[in-house]
């Protein structure tokens with residue numbers, strides 16, 4: 001029996017003939033089938049720019065308003081189920097929940113074309129209250145470079161507490177850490193964040209990464 005890291009219930013996997021013949025233990029899912037059903041993977045049709053699930057493969061309304069074309073891919077729809085997951089993981093600080101999405105992120109990272117992985121950092125106050133960066137919590141040994149930091153002067157309300165308009169007007173919250181240029185020079189960089197909402201945070205980050213000398217910047221988020 002396995003214990004679900006989200007709902008806490010015990011569950012077992014149906015044993016298949018393939019599992020018996022292969023002899024090797026399959027990776028154990030951290031979420032029970034009912035909890036996995038709460039999350040909606042983004043299907044085959046999505047905005048080619050921000051990765052939002054939609055009925056067409058055209059650039060979406062929100063993306064047409066951005067002057068650039070930062071390319072983002074996302075794993076799951078940011079719907080009620082994903083919001084409930086993020087609420088418990090990020091805001092209630094339930095660190096075990098990271099286990100629920102590690103395998104999916106690992107698979108998604110293999111599809112991305114990059115040389116340097118840069119997670120979006122969290123600010124000092126969040127470190128003190130939450131105690132972990134939700135983004136690096138999903139990584140399972142993949143190398144990453146923490147070349148971005150939240151500036152010391154950045155005292156802002158959380159993005160989640162703001163309206164769309166307020167988010168879009170957020171001043172640059174990031175700076176490059178010492179030595180970032182050596183890591184970034186002429187490299188293809190993949191930014192990693194939890195949720196793509198307006199795209200403002202990722203664009204601030206991409207701007208700094210380009211200043212650091214990167215030749216290309218794309219991004220991946222758990223949800224859109």
Ligand SMILES: [Zn+2]
Nearest residue numbers: 004007032035
């Ligand atoms: Zn569960």
Ligand SMILES: [Zn+2]
Nearest residue numbers: 047050060063
């Ligand atoms: Zn879009």
